[in-house]
Structures are given as structure tokens and as C-alpha cells.
Amino acid sequence: QVQVVESEGGSVQTGGSLRLSCASSGDTSNTIVMGWFRQAPGREREGVAAIYTRSGNPAYSVSAKGRVAISQDNAKNTLYLEMNSLKPEDTAMYYCAAATKVQRPTGGVFSPRQYNIWGQGTQVTVSS
Secondary structure (H helix, E strand, C coil), rough: EEEEECCCCCEEEEECCCEEEEEEEECCCCEEEEEEEEECCCCEEEEEEEECCCCCCECHHHCCCCCEEEEEEEECEEEEECCCCCCCCCCCEEEEECCCCCCCCCCCCCCCHCCCCEEEEEEEECCC
């Protein structure tokens, strides 16, 4: 079973940038989609970006479009999330997730239920 671990979160000022990392280990051969989610206190977990691992095709949530870029380095088994023009509302715990099987009915790549493997999160704080 694949395992994922997030890192490189931190504190930045409004307008700043961060590059989150997600390292995968174990059997990664069955990974279909990987995604970045975030959850602020008192709020539901929401999708930020996702990538179809075999093709490299990305997908972005409406709120993240134009400000984030998801990418992967298959040789290093590492997923990245580059975030620019950060806003205070981006403050949240960011989670990396992997989907090794399709859940049906599917809610799409931004449905947390599509992912069966989750990291423990990395905190991102954006000050105003």
C-alpha cells in the first residue's frame, strides 16, 4: 500500500509563495489520481488541485485557478503544489491524498471520498 507524507508548509505574508511537497513510498504502481486538499478550523475539507498520475494532466478548483500549480516528479515519487499570491483565506492544514481505486458513484477528483490514502497534513498560515 502506498503511503504519503506532506512537508514544506509554513507561514508567509499575503502575496507570498510556498511550494508544498508530498513524498510517496511503498507500492505506487496503482495510484490513479493524487490530490491536494485543505481544511481550515470549523470548515469542511476542500479540494485544491489534483493530477492524474499516469498522464500528468492537472485539475484545479475554481478558487485555486491561476494561483497554484500541481506537478509531479515520478523519478522521486514526489508531488508538489506551488502556491502564489497567497491570501489569508488560504490558511489551512493542507493534505496530500492518493487514490488507488475508483469509488463509485464517483464525485470527481475533488471529492475526498475518492481518495483512500491520506497524509497527516502540513500547516500553511498566511498573515494579512
